[in-house]
Amino acid sequence: MWVARAPPRGKEATVTRATCVRLGVVVVLAVTVMLVVPGEAASRRGAFAALAEDDQRVARALYEAQQASGVRPWTLDEIATRRRSASSWQDVFAAMRATGLVREKSLKQVLRRYGRPAGDAGPAAGEPASAPPPTPANPTPAPPAPRPTSPGDPEPVTASPPVPAVPPAPAAAPAPEPATAERWGMQEIVLRATGAYRQPFGDVLVTATFRHESGRTHQVFGFYDGDGQGGQEGSVWKVRFMPTEPGRWTWATAATPPDPGLHGLAGTVFAGPPAPGNRGPLTRPRAPYLFPAHADGSYTFLIGVWARPWEFEPDARAALYDTLQGHGITRLRLWLPAGAKFDGDYGRYNLGFMHALDTTVRELQARGLVADLILYNNDDERDMTRRQDEQYLRYVLARYGAFRAVTVTIANQVDWHYAGHDSGLNDVQASTDWGNAAGEYLQSINAFRVLATQHHPGENHRGLVYYLPALAEWPFAAWSDWIMKQLQVTALSAAQTLEEVEPRSCTLNERGLARLNAIVLALRERFRQAVSVDEYSFESDGCTPSWKALSATGTRKTHWVVTASGAWGSTSLVGIQEDVADVEVLRRRPTLAQLGIVARVMRTLPFWEMTPANAIVSPNPVVIGGEAWRTTFAIGKPGVAYLVYALNGGAGTVTLPAGTYRVIRVDPRTGEEVELGTVHGGAVPFALPGARPADHNTGDSDWVLLYVAPGARRS
Template identity: 25%
Template sequence: MQARQCFAILFALAAILPAARAATVQGELVAWRPMAVSFEGPAAVETDDDPNPFLDYRLQVEFKGPSGQVYDVPGFFDGNGEGDERGGVWRVRFTPDEGGGWKYRASFRSGKGVAVSLDADAGAPAAFDGEQGAFDVAPRDAKAPGFLKWGRLEYAGGHYLKFRDGPYWVRAGVDSPENFLAYAGFDNTPPSHRYADHATDWRPGDPDWNDGDGKAIIGAINSLASMKVNSLYFLAMNIGGDGDDVWPWAGRPTRKGGPDDDNLHFDISKLRQWEMVFAHAQRRGVNLHIVLNEAETQNKKELDEGELGVERKLYYRELIARFGHHNALGWNLCEEYNIQFDLGPERIRSFADYIRATDPYDHPISVHSAHDPFKELRFTFGDPRFSMTSIQLNQRRIDTLVEDFREATAAAGRPLPVSTDEFTIDVGQEASWKPFDRPGLHRKQKLWPTLLSGGQIEFILEDLLQTESFKTPNRRAMWKSVGIARAFMEDHLRFWEMSPADTLVEGEATIQVGLGAGASFRLGAQVFQTPNEVYAIYFPTAQQTGRLDLTAADGEFDARWFNPREGVFEGPARPLAAGGWIELGAAPSDRDQDWVLLLKRAEK
């Protein structure tokens, strides 16, 4: 009798409750363009505790592609699917890597803390668990904007990342403001930045929200992209850090951090706005360098007292689920991991392990250090968890440091891209960490020496956290130099096959470069070569160019002078015969300035 009554009740409920709608496939179904699948599931509010929709449900969707590739992609609770905190939309974002027929199958589990478990059978099946579907994807569009035409930026076994269906990549980015996301137009965010100077850089057709709230930050992305800056470094959470003004959670954490902060509920509308900015950056060719923690003790301890616990795992999972579909993205585990509360190598490895287990796309992982970068990052050499470096060096010599990192990581069996992400020039300041915008000095002392030593670069700006404009006169001049250097590398060199070889030049003029505290060194020619094929030589001053050792080469080379201030070749090509030491001759003009000499094997 009791069983029949229960059955009758269930039947009656089934009769009055609407049937679950089939999943909805959304977006541009083209290879390397993001799309989404949305499911109708349990209704919730972003602040619910029992169950917590972020922690006590877990959506994973398995996508199978036409060549048999499989991606196990985390999904997320998305309120009403339009930015409201209430609703029953559960969504997964995905970027297919190939045209053709794709299938998907959803796993939806419920249970206390199930979201952060890596056990596929944790919790119990719920709602739309097991729902399947299929969709067709068009082939890659070679004319798509930004990174959408090239696909995912990946570790390629050498000192440069490569797009799966596109070129090798040289980072030339910006490191300030690290609290880029502390933008007045975002919901639930202190208005540390307004980027008013960039509001006019927004263009019709660009994304926006709330009738103008998004225009200035979208304009800032447009401005950076137009000036050939291709990477942006920013924190996803700085509670307890320098800014105390960026977080992904619902509500307002204690600005200096604390054990009572709610780090288990996420702000759906804010993260939807972040996604609009990130997606636009991808379309404009700006890589997302996402930094997950910063140096200060309270920031490092804000999640699980610094350990890998429920809060940190959920933080990683939500960021991966909401943003991991983007093609050009990297996870930087922590800024200055080793000062104040020293996270140490073991914690850093455990953080990387969890991200690797959760991120279906295997985006590059790095970690940033203080003090001697070679010593403090050595534990990452040869470790497959790490696919990029993130080097703070202040006023240390940049060219030889890049070369040392290249040599050491290659010797460890996993050559890493060498990215110098935080450095300063010596202009007599007492604090060596304090940056100054000096475009000429940056070009001569940092930019070209880094690139022609086989490294990559991000500039920290003079205003640090107070940076409001990327187009001050000094910055425009600096980005002009960045664009010229990038174009030279990308248009004229097979840089991924080249290596530094400064000892091939002797007798050239040098410039004095400060190292702080009254110390300095003499910087001479920077040589980047593919032996017997191409030699790119940067002279920080061309007052005397010396001679080049081509004893091991043969045949003839064409030599051309390139002006790194204006981005043009000057003067006619000049034939040079290999087989010994050769005089390089005079630059065509302004010999007290910097020049590049490009030698390429003459075509027969």
């Protein structure tokens, strides 16, 4: 973290007015700081330029390979000077490795990873050229589209303050040496205002622009942080930045009004490669629209629970994380209560809560867990104006958008947002319009492309209209990164048709689970986006129809159907629901362990490529309400791996393409795996213990079959 103060007072200032260059630029969420240091570097200014072209490529590769080590990184000219006095580049590499500046085991590894053209030159000698920089994922944000006037928002619609343009680079001035940062890490700059402001959250607009040496830029907002430690009063503003590429990033800030401590500061960040375990942020799922990849191309099997870790003491919080991760949970849905995040009104934020949330997000990121931030809650914030909405969305992205662990659900139950203002369909339409306007605005300022969506139940607050017919719709497709649906599976079980008002029920049957599968498949096909089922009903010891209506058994079965639909999901478990936080209760119940079996099995398979494949398996239907409903569901990567979930067990046939496959039966209650031998492509029969319970919340009847080509299953 780098701290900038202005105006300076003697030697106490970290950066003096002489070392900070005033610029009329966008304040960039930045990391560590460096301007060109003309002192000793100037005395060797020609060393790098005097090198031959091939030697410049080697010098630049060594320069970019430097890691944070407590030792000041060498400049390009210093590296070039070392080469003049050494017998070979190998000697320079050995000296840098001995001091901890580089971690690669050989010069060849450095060149392979960092050896890229200097300017427009070709590849480093003896090494392949790296790919050109990708097209920027986040161009300069355009002003958001006008948002429709909505209930509770009588004021005229006005555009947000424009982000200033980036001026030409400043002249060189003395500044601290650069500190290294890791790619996809969260870096922070602390600024201190000189003026006092009545409403610092809204009266001051701080922005920052980071420019990579390739030309890529990120423009971000800064945020007010009180005393910087969770106190409301103070002069601290912060900017946070995620280096999306390794190499040199220059940054510059601007503020309105142009406070000397916030406006016109500039510097440089040097980003190295990601640390072990840092796979980068999740990216928008592409065809076949199953799971999001990390920025490095790897995948996480997403399986989530709702939680409020900030309510735990540190030791209990660590125990919660250990318990969840020990059972394969990879995603926590963090519901931000209105009573906790605001400080008296919608334009001020409770910085004590925000610091507690900072801690939670940092801890989840360090553990490789996904933090899904739910920003609005039902109709709690329905009286916020458009201006307050935009200020809040800017603040959230400024504060949390640079964390690679974060995804955003703008509103829980988005259809409820204006439930108190009208009745029936008007509520739903106004809420949908608000949800689209909020989503479009958030995406227009989303510098690091944090994945964002809405939680869409398709129901009115009073449950009067619209629920079941809306399940086939996704009105946010123009801006959302994935589809998030609430599919209350016991309501789907009880409904005679999908044209009626949501029935309240505590019974789980084949009709409800088959409908869930069919809805997920249809949404993906129609809207060409990945689907998550976040709230298929919460686990409960009793029953609150229909939103809290599943037993441990019903939760297990429903999550397997979600998985066998090529979707991911989350639920709320007894032990960490709402205001309850009891890890021991969570550990004693079977639910978490059985969700862990889902996660363990799927991680051994190429889940991100396993598309819905119901056609390969006998449907084994049951008749409810005069209609046949399938009880088997399948996903697969053709010719490689298939998973069949048999809700009622029984006998049937799986049709496989040519090849040889191991057959493995998995007990979803215990995780026990039994090898059933080898089969070849064609129509392959199977026989499982079978039963049809009257209520799938109570009866145990389900099994999982895996058909895996040799070598396709990971340990």
